[in-house]
Amino acid sequence: MIDLIHINRIVNLANAVLGRPIYTLELSDWDYEPAEYAWHNGELELVLRRPETAELVEILVDLVDAGCILIEDVNAVLEADRSGIRISTSDGGAAVEVIDVAKLPEASLAPGEHVNVRKLVERMDRAMQDRDWSLVLHTSASIFETVAKQVVSEPTIQNKSLGGWFSLYRKRSTLAAPLLDTIEAIFKRRNIEPLAGHGSASDPSITEEEAVQVRELTIAFVRLERTLLTASANRPAQVKKTRGTTKN
Secondary structure (H helix, E strand, O other), X not given: OHHHHHHHHHHHHXXXXXXXXXXXXXXXXXXXXXXXXXXXXXXXXHOOOOOOHHHHHHHHHHHHHOOOOOHHHHHHHHHHOOOOEEEEEEXXXXXXXXXXXXXXXXXXXXXXOOHHHHHHHHHHHHHHHOOOHHHXXXXXXXXXXXXXXXHHOOHHHOOOOHHHOHHHHHHHOOOOHHHHHHHHHHHHHHHHOEOOOEOOOOOOOOOHHHHHHHHHHHHHHHHHHHHHHHHHHHOOOOOOOOOOOOOO
């Protein structure tokens, strides 16, 4: 009985955010039909599936504020999912806290990644530690070029800059066009950013926030390219269907 009341509270807190009707339990004789429990359990499963992201965050705040869930449990899940938000509490109740992008957990490469890529990632991470944002950008572009040369794997491009044959990489890559556009934009930014692609008397313009994003995007794109290439290589060849001939 107490469990049902607790679930009803959670469901109605979510309904209030979503603009759905509030469901009132009639506490006449404290005896509910099995269908009542089944309905509430079904609604409970939908509490975190119905809302959009902003609504979900508001629901989580309300649930923490009402004592329906523990803030430690919520933040543990958010951290595990590499979310950029956390729930915090103060005298005014629960609230949303946006995490500084530089404090987000870093992604890592798979153990089997190419040795040159791993060396470059280590160099990029040292640049992050040294707060050398232009070097982060420079190294990111070098990583993309290294991966692209592995994907294309033709002797004629091994000593050439990626910018000269990016269209060929675009044809061979398994990444979606918008992701390739981002890679190309990072590579072009490297060529014009002071101290990233060339010497300059000007100060670098790349910020810490941009460098963090470049670092994380680089790791994510390298892992994704490798995963998709592996999946493509392991995909069974399609059996060609041949139409039988009919003898007269």
